[in-house]
Amino acid sequence: xxxxxxxxxxxxxxxxxxxxxxxxxxxxxxxxxxxxxxxxxxxxxxxxxxxxxxxxxxxxxxxxxxxxxxxxxxxxxxxxxxxxxxxxxxxxxxxxxxxxxxxxxxxxxxxxxxxxxxxxxxxxxxxxxxxxxxxxxxxxxxxxxxxxxxxxxxxxxxxxxxxxxxxxxxxxxxxxxxxxxxxxxxxxxxxxxxxxxxxxxxxxxxxxxxxxxxxxxxxxxxxxxxxxxxxxxxxxxxxxxxxxxxxxxxxxxxxxxxxxxxxxxxxxxxxxxxxx
Amino acid sequence: xxxxxxxxxxxxxxxxxxxxxxxxxxxxxxxxxxxxxxxxxxxxxxxxxxxxxxxxxxxxxxxxxxxxxxxxxxxxxxxxxxxxxxxxxxxxxxxxxxxxxxxxxxxxxxxxxxxxxxxxxxxxxxxxxxxxxxxxxxxxxxxxxxxxxxxxxxxxxxxxxxxxxxxxxxxxxxxxxxxxxxxxxxxxxxxxxxxxxxxxxxxxxxxxxxxxxxxxxxxxxxxxxxxxxxxxxxxxxxxxxxxxxxxxxxxxxxxxxxxxxxxxx
Ligand SMILES: Nc1ncnc2c1ncn2[C@@H]1O[C@H](COP(=O)(O)OP(=O)(O)O)[C@@H](O)[C@H]1O
Ligand SMILES: [Mg+2]
Numbered sequence: 073x074x075x076x077x078x079x080x081x082x083x084x085x086x087x088x089x090x091x092x093x094x095x096x097x098x099x100x101x102x103x104x105x106x107x108x109x110x111x112x113x114x115x116x117x118x119x120x121x122x123x124x125x126x127x128x129x130x131x132x133x134x135x136x137x138x139x140x141x142x143x144x145x146x147x148x149x150x151x152x153x154x155x156x157x158x159x160x161x162x163x164x165x166x167x168x169x170x171x172x173x174x175x176x177x178x179x180x181x182x183x184x185x186x187x188x189x190x191x192x193x194x195x196x197x198x199x200x201x202x203x204x205x206x207x208x209x210x211x212x213x214x215x216x217x218x219x220x221x222x223x224x225x226x227x228x229x230x231x232x233x234x235x236x237x238x239x240x241x242x243x244x245x246x247x248x249x250x251x252x253x254x255x256x257x258x259x260x261x262x263x264x265x266x267x268x269x270x271x272x273x274x275x276x277x278x279x280x281x282x283x284x285x286x287x288x289x290x291x292x293x294x295x296x297x298x299x300x301x302x303x304x305x306x307x308x309x310x311x312x313x314x315x316x317x318x319x320x321x322x323x324x325x326x327x328x329x330x331x332x333x334x335x336x337x338x339x340x341x342x343x344x345x346x347x348x
Numbered sequence: 349x350x351x352x353x354x355x356x357x358x359x360x361x362x363x364x365x366x367x368x369x370x371x372x373x374x375x376x377x378x379x380x381x382x383x384x385x386x387x388x389x390x391x392x393x394x395x396x397x398x399x400x401x402x403x404x405x406x407x408x409x410x411x412x413x414x415x416x417x418x419x420x421x422x423x424x425x426x427x428x429x430x431x432x433x434x435x436x437x438x439x440x441x442x443x444x445x446x447x448x449x450x451x452x453x454x455x456x457x458x459x460x461x462x463x464x465x466x467x468x469x470x471x472x473x474x475x476x477x478x479x480x481x482x483x484x485x486x487x488x489x490x491x492x493x494x495x496x497x498x499x500x501x502x503x504x505x506x507x508x509x510x511x512x513x514x515x516x517x518x519x520x521x522x523x524x525x526x527x528x529x530x531x532x533x534x535x536x537x538x539x540x541x542x543x544x545x546x547x548x549x550x551x552x553x554x555x556x557x558x559x560x561x562x563x564x565x566x567x568x569x570x571x572x573x574x575x576x577x578x579x580x581x582x583x584x585x586x587x588x589x590x591x592x593x594x595x596x597x598x599x600x601x602x603x604x605x606x607x608x609x610x611x612x613x
Contacts, residue, residue, distance in 0.1 A: 122567075125571055127567060127570065127571055149573050149575070152570075152571055152572070152573050153573060156571070156572075157568075157571040159564065159567075159568055159571075161561075161564060163516050163561070164560075164561045164564035164565050164568065165564070165565065165568035166512065167508070167509065167512060167565070167568075167569060167572075168480070168508060168512060169479060169480055169508065169511050169512045170480060172583075173480060173583070173584075176582075176583035177569075177572055177574070178572040178573060179581075179583075180580055180581050180582055180583060181572060181573040181574045181575065181580055182573055183579045183580065183581050184581060185581060186581060186582060186583055186584070186585050189581065189583040190583060193583065209515070210512070211512075211515040211516055211519070225572065226572070229572065229573065
């Protein structure tokens with residue numbers, strides 16, 4: 073497998089800030105991989121996301137998206153087309169007054185011919201299961217639906233990679249589920265590389281790999297199981313662990329022998345049943 | 349605010365709805381000019397015919413169009429009254445220092461009807477054209493003037509974004525208002541100055557939020573490869589059809605008839 077995103081010794085400093093927002097970030101994300109990034113507020117997650125699709129360029133170091141350096145001025149539009157970005161607030165990223173017009177916004181910017189745009193818009197709305205909302209006004213949709221419109225708007229640009237910066241933070245539980253299942257479907261069925269920034273541990277658990285950020289650095293990296301079993305380390309950073317992992321952690325502390333690497337509810341139920 | 353019906357788009361698929369927005373904008377402009385060229389009552393037959401025709405073809409009743417006049421009734425009445433008394437001529441009636449003249453009555457009625465026709469006729473444009481196609485039409489019509497420095501695409505984009513965010517900001521206003529009212533803010537009582545002062549805790553958070561929204565939206569647009577109107581294509585391209593050409597022919601006939609009527613009647 074080839075790498076989709078490569079970060080090499082990336083540092084970032086905001087102009088009006090003396091501190092580094094990102095320090096010595098190094099990683100590779102493979103094509104088709106689903107990576108979750110977690111970390112406390114202010115740890116640099118959003119900054120990193122904005123570096124990945126060239127909204128910001130590294131102060132030092134390089135980022136490559138599908139082989140293209142994000143710092144190259146001529147290729148910046150290529151980078152943004154390859155790595156689409158979904159933001160936290162669904163209201164502040166929808167441009168048009170009709171759903172299908174908004175989905176068409178990206179391809180229109182790319183100069184795609186009208187007939188082709190229509191096909192892309194139809195396919196994108198199908199992929200997020202919003203076909204019947206094509207002619208609706210976005211402000212009449214629920215939060216989860218708005219966020220899926222935003223995802224469709226990115227899909228219509230045919231990116232290889234989708235970066236989502238806390239897309240579920242402002243949604244209700246139903247909306248969160250809609251968005252996460254859409255993201256997973258795009259990863260499984262369409263092979264899109266996913267970078268999901270989230271503060272919900274139960275979402276991070278579903279990724280192939282988890283990056284943990286703290287103070288502008290990636291401090292832990294591994295499969296969800298590898299990461300979430302290190303409960304003490306996560307807590308010292310100021311992060312929660314998934315509820316079931318917390319449960320098994322507390323049980324073990326109380327002297328009950330239970331697997332330390334529980335992540336899902338089903339596993340836990342099984343394990344607890346065996347104990348009884 | 350919700351009762352204002354002038355210009356609110358009524359979705360539909362009639363011949364008028366399907367016209368190219370450029371046609372409707374151009375026709376509306378010439379309709380306005382026409383109204384000011386007419387110099388006698390009989391001439392109003394032509395704009396009235398235009399409105400009746402549009403009403404029949406669009407399926408929007410004249411009654412509905414007239415409803416849109418309601419918020420403007422005061423201005424129309426004022427026009428009428430001012431004209432009645434300001435114009436010198438054959439005196440019909442004396443009310444104190446004011447003279448009611450025959451010419452004034454004539455002129456007042458003439459102006460009031462002109463105003464009514466103006467409002468009803470122009471509201472047809474927005475009644476039958478969705479805001480998006482309206483902005484698209486304006487952008488296309490202005491684009492030849494880009495060389496003169498008129499930012500056609502930017503103006504259209506601004507209008508689109510304004511239209512997109514009006515409902516969002518109204519919703520937000522409502523939310524902030526309720527939140528402030530829960531904390532004892534009072535938006536309804538007191539004189540104008542007091543009320544304006546009471547609006548401050550509403551406007552400040554609203555402005556802050558609007559600027560944050562603008563900032564985020566700009567970033568989201570850039571992330572979606574927006575770089576102005578240059579090399580941008582559109583999913584829906586405007587296209588004139590035989591329907592549009594027919595409209596121009598019919599409308600020109602009306603205009604011609606009206607111009608001739610200036611000399612005949
Ligand atoms: N526009 C900005 N200007 C200056 N500093 C910023 C800006 N945005 C974020 N920062 C700083 O950069 C650090 C990382 O922020 P951010 O990437 O938003 O973190 P996260 O998304 O993980 O909460 C924080 O210390 C924050 O204060
Ligand atoms: Mg953030």
